[in-house]
Amino acid sequence: MLSLLWLIPVLPLAGFLLLALCGGRLSRQQIAWVGCGSIGAAAVTTALVAIDFFSLFPAREFYQQTSWNWIDTSGMTVGISWYLDALSLLMVAVITGIGFLIHLYSAEYMAHDDGYARFFAYMNLFVSAMLTLVLADNLLLLYLGWEGVGLCSYLLIGFWYREPEYGTAAQKAFIVTRIGDTALAIGLFILFTQFKTLSIQQVQSLATEAWPVGSNVAMIVAMLFLIGAVGKSAQLPLQVWLPDAMAGPTPVSALIHAATMVTAGVYLIARMHHLFELAPMVQEGIAVLGLVTLLLAATSALVQQDIKRVLAYSTMSQIGYMFLALGVGAWPAALFHFLTHSCFKALLFLAAGSVIHSLHHEQNIFKMGGLRRHLPWTFWTFLIGAAAMSGVPLITSGFYSKDWILWSVWSSPLSHRWIWFGALLGAMLTGLYSFRLIFRVFFGEVRTQPTGESGLAMRLPLVVLAFLALTVGFLEMPHTLGNVTLFSQYLSHALPTTTLLPGMDESSEVREQLAVTIAALLGIGLAALLFLPGSLFGARETDQSTTHPSMTLLQAGWGFDRLYDRLFVQPWLAATRNSSDMVDRGYEWLAVCAESCHGWLSHTQTGQVRWYAASIAVGTLMLLGLFAM
Amino acid sequence: MLSTPALVLAIILFGLGLIGLLSRRNILYMLLSLEIMLNAAALAFIAGGARWGQVDGEIMFLFILTLAAAEVSVALGIVLQLSHRFRTLDADAFCEMRG
Numbered sequence: 001m002l003s004l005l006w007l008i009p010v011l012p013l014a015g016f017l018l019l020a021l022c023g024g025r026l027s028r029q030q031i032a033w034v035g036c037g038s039i040g041a042a043a044v045t046t047a048l049v050a051i052d053f054f055s056l057f058p059a060r061e062f063y064q065q066t067s068w069n070w071i072d073t074s075g076m077t078v079g080i081s082w083y084l085d086a087l088s089l090l091m092v093a094v095i096t097g098i099g100f101l102i103h104l105y106s107a108e109y110m111a112h113d114d115g116y117a118r119f120f121a122y123m124n125l126f127v128s129a130m131l132t133l134v135l136a137d138n139l140l141l142l143y144l145g146w147e148g149v150g151l152c153s154y155l156l157i158g159f160w161y162r163e164p165e166y167g168t169a170a171q172k173a174f175i176v177t178r179i180g181d182t183a184l185a186i187g188l189f190i191l192f193t194q195f196k197t198l199s200i201q202q203v204q205s206l207a208t209e210a211w212p213v214g215s216n217v218a219m220i221v222a223m224l225f226l227i228g229a230v231g232k233s234a235q236l237p238l239q240v241w242l243p244d245a246m247a248g249p250t251p252v253s254a255l256i257h258a259a260t261m262v263t264a265g266v267y268l269i270a271r272m273h274h275l276f277e278l279a280p281m282v283q284e285g286i287a288v289l290g291l292v293t294l295l296l297a298a299t300s301a302l303v304q305q306d307i308k309r310v311l312a313y314s315t316m317s318q319i320g321y322m323f324l325a326l327g328v329g330a331w332p333a334a335l336f337h338f339l340t341h342s343c344f345k346a347l348l349f350l351a352a353g354s355v356i357h358s359l360h361h362e363q364n365i366f367k368m369g370g371l372r373r374h375l376p377w378t379f380w381t382f383l384i385g386a387a388a389m390s391g392v393p394l395i396t397s398g399f400y401s402k403d404w405i406l407w408s409v410w411s412s413p414l415s416h417r418w419i420w421f422g423a424l425l426g427a428m429l430t431g432l433y434s435f436r437l438i439f440r441v442f443f444g445e446v447r448t449q450p451t452g453e454s455g456l457a458m459r460l461p462l463v464v465l466a467f468l469a470l471t472v473g474f475l476e477m478p479h480t481l482g483n484v485t486l487f488s489q490y491l492s493h494a495l496p497t498t499t500l501l502p503g504m505d506e507s508s509e510v511r512e513q514l515a516v517t518i519a520a521l522l523g524i525g526l527a528a529l530l531f532l533p534g535s536l537f538g539a540r541e542t543d544q545s546t547t548h549p550s551m552t553l554l555q556a557g558w559g560f561d562r563l564y565d566r567l568f569v570q571p572w573l574a575a576t577r578n579s580s581d582m583v584d585r586g587y588e589w590l591a592v593c594a595e596s597c598h599g600w601l602s603h604t605q606t607g608q609v610r611w612y613a614a615s616i617a618v619g620t621l622m623l624l625g626l627f628a629m
Numbered sequence: 630m631l632s633t634p635a636l637v638l639a640i641i642l643f644g645l646g647l648i649g650l651l652s653r654r655n656i657l658y659m660l661l662s663l664e665i666m667l668n669a670a671a672l673a674f675i676a677g678g679a680r681w682g683q684v685d686g687e688i689m690f691l692f693i694l695t696l697a698a699a700e701v702s703v704a705l706g707i708v709l710q711l712s713h714r715f716r717t718l719d720a721d722a723f724c725e726m727r728g
Contacts, residue, residue: 605726605727606724606727607723607724607725607726607727608720608721608723608724609659609720609723610650610651610654610659610720610721613650613651614651617647617651
């Protein structure tokens with residue numbers, strides 16, 4: 001069954017082609033069947049492949065398959081070839097599994113949209129590109145998928161293209177991520193000139209042999225890869241596109257801007273971990289970058305008014321945790337947080353979509369309230385998602401993954417104490433902003449009357465994801481609590497295990513866990529005090545309270561948009577407005593020259609036959625004269 | 630050499646034809662001049678064939694004859710159309726393609 005591997009990215013591609021070529025002729029029901037069916041089939045194929053993969057697992061750590069020769073010139077051979085190991089299987093399982101649930105949800109959520117076929121076509125193309133990215137055996141194929149998901153992200157953010165703002169948001173996402181993509185491409189060029197191959201495994205083994213730890217080339221390449229990852233994963237300083245990307249339909253935000261695409265950067269760094277281990281400075285940079293992003297995003301999430309923007313900032317913040325884990329060398333912990341995050345964040349987005357759906361596309365949380373009784377399914381699933389994100393101890397998956405990250409930060413030789421305190425503060429803020437959302441949206445008085453709970457196709461994914469958000473964490477439990485190590489054992493065949501500082505015993509781990517627990521509960525308690533209607537400070541925050549300058553700054557995501565506008569956009573626009581451009585002068589002269597030549601030559605076109613005959617005769621004579629000489 | 634006077638004659642004929650083609654404005658006379666030029670070229674082929682003792686020259690002559698016949702029939706058709714449309718045979722009047 002492993003030989004079916006190539007089918008996994010091809011099935012969604014086939015769905016895309018079918019919908020793109022004859023989507024107009026299919027009925028809505030058929031479109032939904034094709035759109036969901038292709039992803040469902042990919043998920044089933046993944047399951048079959050996984051069964052086969054596990055049958056021989058620890059003995060055979062990876063499986064390679066070449067479907068096609070893509071580029072074959074002297075000195076460069078690039079195949080459409082796939083590489084399956086523990087890491088890529090995890091990614092594929094998440095993409096197809098959660099992708100299928102989100103497609104199912106969209107079938108109802110988008111049911112009355114004009115661009116139904118277009119929506120599913122883009123979504124299928126996205127899944128195909130994302131699967132190509134994670135299954136690619138060489139960096140060029142990975143780059144193809146990388147650009148493919150960027151394209152689909154652009155198309156889906158601007159899905160409702162009649163709104164000019166949405167088009168701008170789409171362009172912003174495209175252009176900002178393009179900066180990272182360019183850096184990644186330059187990184188690929190350097191690797192290719194050095195090693196004459198782009199195969200991920202070969203490049204890394206050659207790099208480990210050729211470059212000493214901390215060498216300049218390794219640093220530069222790792223830096224370029226990091227910029228690529230930062231652009232895709234919306235980390236500082238390229239994070240500005242993600243909040244605006246919420247212009248897309250909510251299932252898009254769930255699939256692309258929460259569960260899968262934005263974690264591509266995490267995947268890239270994990271996939272290229274040998275390279276990053278050669279550049280310890282860069283790796284340390286990842287940790288700091290992750291920490292700063294998670295704090296900035298968490299504080300911004302505290303004051304947003306749009307339900308989806310809160311979730312967007314929370315996504316940035318949670319990916320910041322993953323980067324932090326990668327930076328301190330806790331590779332499996334980062335991937336574990338990726339797994340739990342994609343469950344609970346997809347759940348949160350879908351539940352938010354359900355709220356928005358029932359409130360006639362109202363997204364301002366100050367116009368929501370009291371939905372607890374009207375939307376019970378949505379409420380409970382949202383509550384589970386928020387609890388998992390805040391890391392409510394013992395029962396939610398978020399606790400286990402976040403605790404693992406924080407424990408790694410505490411105990412890793414690559415980390416510092418202040419990073420741990422920062423991350424702990426972030427954990428507290430997570431609880432605060434998640435439950436602010438819960439209390440604003442689901443408690444208090446009803447401000448906008450909802451139309452009622454959504455149908456089965458939307459409820460089923462919510463329930464499944466809520467179940468996953470609670471239980472996925474049990475795959476890996478710290479040895480003070482249950483000591484389950486399924487996940488780290490599984491990933492130890494693809495990623496290096498975390499190294500701990502000496503002298504880290506159980507008592508320090510228990511103390512660290514207590515700190516994490518208290519931080520999360522403190523955040524939730526604070527949220528209850530501040531935002532629960534009728535409590536001590538309840539309902540003091542209103543629409544108007546955001547006039548305070550510090551609030552405005554936070555609401556604008558620390559003003560990065562304005563900064564970049566001043567630094568890059570305005571100078572550029574000023575330069576383009578300058579009409580006395582030297583370069584332009586050269587081209588203008590060329591145009592004048594061509595125009596006068598044209599005027600001069602057009603006199604010869606008299607339209608008279610005799611003139612033409614004479615020209616032919618003279619021309620012939622001149623030619624003959626030329627030959628005679 | 631026998632062929633030299635024949636070639637001189639051919640050149641003279643060709644020159645006369647060319648002058649006629651360029652100086653005449655009546656399109657029928659232009660066609661006549663064109664015929665003279667074609668025949669001058671044919672004569673040059675005959676002379677060449679005689680000089681080298683090859684039949685190729687005569688074969689080319691036959692080709693040119695055929696070509697001239699075809700050309701005249703097409704050209705006369707065009708002339709007929711032109712005189713229908715413009716009510717004149719003046720070649721300079723047909724200058725609608727001026728650049």
